Amino acid sequence: MNILAVEPFYSGSHKAFLKGLQEHSKHNIIPINLSYKGRKWRMHGNSVVLAGMAQEVKEEIDLLLVSSMTNLPAFTSLTNPRFAHIPKVMYMHENHFTQPMPEGEERDQTYCYLNYLSMLAADRLIFSSNFHKNDFLKALPDFLEDYPDDKYYQPVDKIADKSMVLYPGLDLERFDAQPDQRKSNDNPVIVWNQRWQFDRNPAMFFRVLNRLNDIDLTFDLILAGDTQHEKPEEFEKAWERYGKHITHFGYVEDRENYSKLLHSGDIVVSTATYEFFCVAIMEAIYCGCHPLVPNRLHYPELIPETLHKPLLHAPVLYDTEDDLFHYLKDLLTNETKPLPKSSLQNINKHLDWSKRIDEFDVMFEECREIDIHSALS
Numbered sequence: 001m002n003i004l005a006v007e008p009f010y011s012g013s014h015k016a017f018l019k020g021l022q023e024h025s026k027h028n029i030i031p032i033n034l035s036y037k038g039r040k041w042r043m044h045g046n047s048v049v050l051a052g053m054a055q056e057v058k059e060e061i062d063l064l065l066v067s068s069m070t071n072l073p074a075f076t077s078l079t080n081p082r083f084a085h086i087p088k089v090m091y092m093h094e095n096h097f098t099q100p101m102p103e104g105e106e107r108d109q110t111y112c113y114l115n116y117l118s119m120l121a122a123d124r125l126i127f128s129s130n131f132h133k134n135d136f137l138k139a140l141p142d143f144l145e146d147y148p149d150d151k152y153y154q155p156v157d158k159i160a161d162k163s164m165v166l167y168p169g170l171d172l173e174r175f176d177a178q179p180d181q182r183k184s185n186d187n188p189v190i191v192w193n194q195r196w197q198f199d200r201n202p203a204m205f206f207r208v209l210n211r212l213n214d215i216d217l218t219f220d221l222i223l224a225g226d227t228q229h230e231k232p233e234e235f236e237k238a239w240e241r242y243g244k245h246i247t248h249f250g251y252v253e254d255r256e257n258y259s260k261l262l263h264s265g266d267i268v269v270s271t272a273t274y275e276f277f278c279v280a281i282m283e284a285i286y287c288g289c290h291p292l293v294p295n296r297l298h299y300p301e302l303i304p305e306t307l308h309k310p311l312l313h314a315p316v317l318y319d320t321e322d323d324l325f326h327y328l329k330d331l332l333t334n335e336t337k338p339l340p341k342s343s344l345q346n347i348n349k350h351l352d353w354s355k356r357i358d359e360f361d362v363m364f365e366e367c368r369e370i371d372i373h374s375a376l377s
Helices: 012-026 040-042 047-055 073-077 109-121 130-144 158-161 204-214 233-245 257-265 279-286 321-332 339-353 353-368
Strands: 001-009 028-033 063-067 088-092 125-127 163-165 189-192 220-223 248-249 267-268 290-294
Touching: 001 047, 012 028, 012 353, 047 233, 063 353, 073 088, 073 109, 073 267, 088 109, 088 130, 088 353, 109 130, 109 158, 125 130, 125 189, 125 353, 130 158, 130 163, 158 163, 189 204, 189 257, 204 233, 204 321, 220 233, 233 248, 248 257, 267 279, 267 321, 279 290, 279 339, 290 321, 339 353
Parallel strands: 001 028, 001 063, 063 088, 088 125, 125 163, 189 220, 189 267, 220 248, 267 290
Antiparallel strands: none
16 A cells, blocks of 8 residues: 655654554555644644655555644645545644643644544544543543534534544663663662653652652662753752753664663653653663553553562652652562563563554555544544
């Protein structure tokens, strides 16, 4: 099959997902994408440029794969009639209905509605986790209640019926060549390798670290992750307080260096308030970092239940900030032991692209046979 992959936000996890499909699928993935721009412009103004790029694609297209940043009705209108009778699959990296807003900024419902129209126009919706799918389907009816249309004419059930969950593939095998470095650590190393943004809740992360430091516990820090956004002040304060104990500070461009950092970490922590599938945390777990992650969001479904609170090792899921403090303290003082690397890799080695791609390829083949009809019929 020739699959045209449309990505207005070719960055971060969106970029990694598309590259993974290109490298591993038996089908011909033909990308058209745009580089990073402001969030609103990605959905509002990208369709003209993307439609123009689609004109340059000469292959006969069997399936359209678009990301959730795409204004699908606008794109298909501008490319008509070429894709009118071709199945359209939308991969939901995120949604605009529940995404938290920075302090002082209100949610712009325009982009929620664009997201809603695109999902109606798609023939199949793929969510990155069960939590993501359930979170969206719960939020949609409340969102539509704000509109004056006939309350009985809201096709929420049509969106639910064409929705399914496929975890994204991960490029885990690239970490296999790197040996573990953690045995040479002078102090336990705590890792932050997520985006430096408010929805990852760095304030809570550093509050817990400061409490540990206040009781004279010693640890080193790796503060990596995407830093292209406006940096929360907590990271600058952390540099002032922990400077000599920070072994890395900032984004890591080089893959080998990133792998070395993860293989030298002992514990990886998430304090996120919002995310649907955190690739960075999964990578750190695979490299042998014991995870301490919230008992909510997508983590309870991705972490095997037997490892939520293991009998012989430190817990993995925590419920409160105090829980996180005590679990970290016990690990730092050797009251509890981290899970061995073999157990950690069993959490997510099945998510490597080499094991995930068959499910995606089968889904593409099934979608090729979809009977195309009106979104509301």
